[in-house]
Amino acid sequence: MATVIAAAPGKAAPWRGLNKLSQEQVVGVITVVLLIVFAVALPGFATTQNILGLIRSISILGILGLGMGLVVISRGIDLSEIALMACPWAIALIAIDRGLPSFWAAVLALVLAAGIGAVNGVMVAFIEAPALFVTLATTLAIYGAAYWIAPVYVVYANHAAPELLFFGHASVLGIPMPIFVFAAAALVMHAFLSCTSIGRFIYAQGDNPDTARLSGIALRPQTVLEHVLVAVFAWLAGLVWIGQTGSMQTNIVINGTQIFDVILVVVLGGISLVGGRGGVFSVVVGCALIGTLLNAFTIMDVNSEVQNIIRGIVLLLAIIVDNWLHPRDEETARQGD
Amino acid sequence: MNKIATLDSPAAVAAPTSRQPVLSVSGGSKIYGGVHAIEGVDFDLYAGEVHALVGENGAGKSTLCKAVAGAIRLTSGTYCVDGHPVDFQSPRDALAAGICMVYQETSLVPTMTAAQNIELGNEKLLTRFSTLNIQAQQLLQSLNFQVDPAIPVALLGTAKRQMVEIARAIYNKARIIIFDEPTASLTPEEIIHFFNLVRDLRARGVAIIYISHALEESLKISDRITVLRDGKLVITAKTSEMTREKLVRYMVGREITQTYYAREGAKERHHRAEKVLVVENVTMGAVVKNMSFSVYAGEVVGIAGLIGSGRTEIAKIIFGALKRNLINGGMIYLRGKPVRYRVPKQAINDGIGYVTEDRKQNGFFETMRIDDNIYLSKLATKAGFTFLLSSAARNKVASYWIERLKIAALQRKARIVELSGGNQQKVVIAKSLAQDPSIIIFDEPTRGVDVGTIPEIHAQIRRLADEGKAVVVISSYLPEILAVSDRVLVARLGRIVAEFDGATATEDRIMYAAIH
Numbered sequence: 018m019a020t021v022i023a024a025a026p027g028k029a030a031p032w033r034g035l036n037k038l039s040q041e042q043v044v045g046v047i048t049v050v051l052l053i054v055f056a057v058a059l060p061g062f063a064t065t066q067n068i069l070g071l072i073r074s075i076s077i078l079g080i081l082g083l084g085m086g087l088v089v090i091s092r093g094i095d096l097s098e099i100a101l102m103a104c105p106w107a108i109a110l111i112a113i114d115r116g117l118p119s120f121w122a123a124v125l126a127l128v129l130a131a132g133i134g135a136v137n138g139v140m141v142a143f144i145e146a147p148a149l150f151v152t153l154a155t156t157l158a159i160y161g162a163a164y165w166i167a168p169v170y171v172v173y174a175n176h177a178a179p180e181l182l183f184f185g186h187a188s189v190l191g192i193p194m195p196i197f198v199f200a201a202a203a204l205v206m207h208a209f210l211s212c213t214s215i216g217r218f219i220y221a222q223g224d225n226p227d228t229a230r231l232s233g234i235a236l237r238p239q240t241v242l243e244h245v246l247v248a249v250f251a252w253l254a255g256l257v258w259i260g261q262t263g264s265m266q267t268n269i270v271i272n273g274t275q276i277f278d279v280i281l282v283v284v285l286g287g288i289s290l291v292g293g294r295g296g297v298f299s300v301v302v303g304c305a306l307i308g309t310l311l312n313a314f315t316i317m318d319v320n321s322e323v324q325n326i327i328r329g330i331v332l333l334l335a336i337i338v339d340n341w342l343h344p345r346d347e348e349t350a351r352q353g354d
Numbered sequence: 355m356n357k358i359a360t361l362d363s364p365a366a367v368a369a370p371t372s373r374q375p376v377l378s379v380s381g382g383s384k385i386y387g388g389v390h391a392i393e394g395v396d397f398d399l400y401a402g403e404v405h406a407l408v409g410e411n412g413a414g415k416s417t418l419c420k421a422v423a424g425a426i427r428l429t430s431g432t433y434c435v436d437g438h439p440v441d442f443q444s445p446r447d448a449l450a451a452g453i454c455m456v457y458q459e460t461s462l463v464p465t466m467t468a469a470q471n472i473e474l475g476n477e478k479l480l481t482r483f484s485t486l487n488i489q490a491q492q493l494l495q496s497l498n499f500q501v502d503p504a505i506p507v508a509l510l511g512t513a514k515r516q517m518v519e520i521a522r523a524i525y526n527k528a529r530i531i532i533f534d535e536p537t538a539s540l541t542p543e544e545i546i547h548f549f550n551l552v553r554d555l556r557a558r559g560v561a562i563i564y565i566s567h568a569l570e571e572s573l574k575i576s577d578r579i580t581v582l583r584d585g586k587l588v589i590t591a592k593t594s595e596m597t598r599e600k601l602v603r604y605m606v607g608r609e610i611t612q613t614y615y616a617r618e619g620a621k622e623r624h625h626r627a628e629k630v631l632v633v634e635n636v637t638m639g640a641v642v643k644n645m646s647f648s649v650y651a652g653e654v655v656g657i658a659g660l661i662g663s664g665r666t667e668i669a670k671i672i673f674g675a676l677k678r679n680l681i682n683g684g685m686i687y688l689r690g691k692p693v694r695y696r697v698p699k700q701a702i703n704d705g706i707g708y709v710t711e712d713r714k715q716n717g718f719f720e721t722m723r724i725d726d727n728i729y730l731s732k733l734a735t736k737a738g739f740t741f742l743l744s745s746a747a748r749n750k751v752a753s754y755w756i757e758r759l760k761i762a763a764l765q766r767k768a769r770i771v772e773l774s775g776g777n778q779q780k781v782v783i784a785k786s787l788a789q790d791p792s793i794i795i796f797d798e799p800t801r802g803v804d805v806g807t808i809p810e811i812h813a814q815i816r817r818l819a820d821e822g823k824a825v826v827v828i829s830s831y832l833p834e835i836l837a838v839s840d841r842v843l844v845a846r847l848g849r850i851v852a853e854f855d856g857a858t859a860t861e862d863r864i865m866y867a868a869i870h
Contacts (some may be wrong), residue, residue: 040527070675098679211743212742212743213741213742213743214730214733214739214740214741214743215741217726217730217733217743218730218734219732220719220721220722221722221730223721224719224720224721224722225716225718225720227715227716227717228697228716228717228719229674230394230697230716231673231675231698231708231710231716232698232702232730232731232734232785233698233699233702233703233731233735234699234734235699269538293719293721293722316725
């Protein structure tokens with residue numbers, strides 16, 4: 018205890034420049050470094066086929082991440098996103114079996130998903146229940162209802178509905194469709210967040226809900242909108258999923274770790290859980306990093322338990338780096354002066 | 355130690371050059387994100403001395419005190435206690451060395467009793483309540499505090515909570531106590547009592563660092579005064595050699611003159627002007643009871659009153675941020691039309707603006723730039739809403755208000771947290787004015803604003819009234835109320851209890867109405 022405090026502000030100086038780097042830039046740099054390392058070290062990594070496969074494999078995660086990112090930016094969360102993806106589509110596939118045209122089945126899935134999203138939003142916005150619990154509860158309710166209607170874990174897409182499979186299965190100009198869908202979704206979302214006033218209001222809500230309310234932003238309708246949009250992105254992800262697998266598995270809702278992966282890519286890229294920070298680019302770089310790692314693990318034949326451990330460590334590291342880059346305590350301490 | 359302190363001659367204690375200071379900081383610096391919060395500050399404190407620390411917001415008072423109390427660590431410099439260099443890792447270390455900070459926001463646990471709070475952090479594994487209460491009672495009595503140790507702290511008033519905090523400090527054998535704005539929420543009588551208490555502590559040989567915005571208080575209670583400006587030490591001097599004018603000059607670095615605005619009598623003005631807002635018997639729970647007043651276009655109405663008088667609440671009720679009672683809640687008329695808002699958005703669309711009393715809590719968006727902050731609130735109005743953002747529109751509205759309010763920012767792309775308190779407040783005001791309100795309610799418009807900026811904000815408030823807007827200013831700082839108001843209303847216990855013409859109001863009369 019009895020030491021003179023070191024008079025060396027210069028010691029911290031080399032790191033000071035890093036403070037100006039945002040988390041998404043840091044993750045972006047790490048991803049590029051990893052890509053180069055794997056390209057050199059792993060045979061078969063740097064082929065067009067593998068890279069396309071890599072992007073294709075993260076498309077669904079990316080689309081889900083865009084929806085989750087939106088709601089996390091507004092300082093909310095939606096744990097029911099996987100359920101919103103799987104269950105309405107499972108019901109829609111069964112409807113196709115019973116003779117509903119595939120277009121109307123897709124509309125049915127969209128209406129179901131958006132409806133449940135709206136219920137989520139109303140519960141969070143008007144009844145003011147915490148989003149975490151509301152969406153956890155609806156996850157179980159949706160899963161239960163879907164299983165009741167379709168008591169199988171895997172609902173196969175009818176071969177009479179090839180147009181449904183197009184978005185997940187087909188390739189255009191040698192590039193798989195899921196990549197186009199992800200890119201389009203990301204562009205639309207980016208335009209929405211950065212070019213429209215409602216997009217800015219969503220950031221404002223996440224930054225400081227009290228200020229947003231006193232500034233005259235209608236928070237409640239906006240919260241409902243956010244949860245509906247999450248459902249729409251989940252629906253889109255489901256469309257790609259069906260194309261890729263030819264089926265919809267409802268058991269991923271409760272068995273899988275999908276929802277954690279979605280939160281992982283969102284937080285990893287710098288969409289902070291405190292709200293108001295990050296953007297579409299965060300989701301893209303988060304997905305890129307995770308996709309690169311998983312792809313390399315597959316090539317290296319790392320078993321899935323080890324993969325899970327590494328995913329967990331990456332998430333923890335992301336949180337630690339975020340805290341280290343943005344020491345919020347000191348910032349607030351200074352404001353209090 | 356007790357013998358050195360006498361109440362009448364603090365100066366005798368003030369220059370003990372031969373003795374060793376109980377605490378000294380030399381060349382203390384603290385850097386946050388590349389900016390010096392304090393830079394090369396020398397500070398010392400002797401036993402049995404009250405050392406006042408004054409300076410504008412952001413001058414570095416709190417930073418220095420936090421470093422002394424172990425809440426933060428100095429980036430460089432030496433910090434000695436009793437002549438030995440120390441490096442506290444946490445407030446706990448500082449407490450062990452007898453240094454205790456009594457915070458602005460009281461840090462007591464509301465559901466625990468006074469006795470439990472006093473012992474907090476020093477509990478033995480098993481505690482007998484009876485023994486605890488007796489010990490606490492003895493301690494409180496020895497300090498002359500009239501507090502029942504068995505009462506939960508939540509039921510005590512602000513003044514008594516402060517007594518419990520001080521008792522806790524004494525219980526922890528504090529030799530050095532730091533008071534950060536201790537009188538902010540006390541009534542005048544309580545302040546007098548508090549001063550006696552500080553003098554008593556001093557007589558016991560406790561060293562006290564005293565931070566207050568009210569310069570008169572610092573002059574009254576302290577033995578020495580240290581002035582900080584922009585994180586640097588300006589002067590440390592005996593209080594007996596200081597005056598208010600000198601202090602302000604040291605704090606600001608230039609002369610400040612308070613402008614009082616010329617007014618005509620209320621009667622002539624009201625004869626011409628439109629009655630814009632009428633508040634009639636508005637009631638909300640136990641906080642606002644039958645409050646009634648009206649506001650005319652083109653005038654500034656000041657509302658004075660102590661904390662808890664319902665002045666902030668009535669503003670929030672008018673603005674739709676709080677809801678008045680559904681039954682027997684009274685009426686609010688806007689230009690003769692009865693209104694009841696569920697959310698602030700409706701009030702804003704009807705042309706009501708509210709400038710918050712707590713800008714850090716709900717005044718601005720910290721992640722956003724200055725211009726985005728201003729543009730966003732314009733977008734949130736019915737008239738200003740466009741679906742697509744336009745950087746031309748943003749630049750237009752932002753430059754207009756930055757220029758009009760003289761917001762000193764190196765660039766409007768700067769983030770708002772990088773600004774000084776005064777400039778932040780101006781942005782908060784700009785956010786509200788960008789919504790083009792015809793009635794504007796300012797709640798504590800100059801709280802935490804640098805002394806130099808206060809007259810500028812007052813001028814802006816007057817300008818709004820001169821433009822024909824109806825303005826309400828709520829403030830606990832009476833000179834402010836007197837400076838800007840055409841009419842002064844005094845709130846007490848949820849009612850308006852007195853009304854003065856701006857020209858005839860005096861601080862004494864307002865204060866009398868506010869507390870009797």
